[in-house]
Amino acid sequence: MDLKDRKRTTRQRLFRSFCCAWAGLTLVVRHEQNMKFHLLAAAAAVICGFVFSIPLFHWMILVVIIGGMLALEVMNTAVERVVDMITEDYHPAAEKAKDIAAAAVLVYSAAAVVIGILIFYEPVMSRLFS
Numbered sequence: 001m002d003l004k005d006r007k008r009t010t011r012q013r014l015f016r017s018f019c020c021a022w023a024g025l026t027l028v029v030r031h032e033q034n035m036k037f038h039l040l041a042a043a044a045a046v047i048c049g050f051v052f053s054i055p056l057f058h059w060m061i062l063v064v065i066i067g068g069m070l071a072l073e074v075m076n077t078a079v080e081r082v083v084d085m086i087t088e089d090y091h092p093a094a095e096k097a098k099d100i101a102a103a104a105v106l107v108y109s110a111a112a113v114v115i116g117i118l119i120f121y122e123p124v125m126s127r128l129f130s
């Protein structure tokens, strides 16, 4: 913490932290293709939630899954940026770091798909065959 930061009140520091986090989020949304895809998938899940009138508990699961997915994509982008800052040349360690960060997103995406099926299978089937 520098001298300028120490002079700030707690509320000012909190507000500044929020502004930095917001700037990071808008950066990822604007520049990352994968984030746009995740947002589209999240919007589709929310629309399906309304269409099939899923219960409150399922909404809660959906919110956790969507929030986790977006947060993980943000962290993946942060890892990519840090690696790019360290080296722009090909480096096996850079490759491993980026691949491992991407693997975290892949694992969570697979879990999200399974949960999506568990939530929507029954309402979709009953709508189709009723």
Ligand SMILES: Nc1ncnc2c1ncn2[C@@H]1O[C@H](COP(=O)(O)OP(=O)(O)OP(=O)(O)O)[C@@H](O)[C@H]1O
Pocket: 032, 033, 034, 076, 080, 087, 088, 089, 090, 091, 092, 094, 095, 096, 098, 099, 102
């Ligand atoms: N400096 C590097 N050295 C070695 N391999 C790299 C390096 N940078 C990227 N790679 C390889 O290329 C892949 C894609 O890296 P890149 O930085 O382009 O991410 P990206 O395609 O933008 O990822 P995402 O689609 O998640 O945003 C990495 O997973 C890694 O395998």
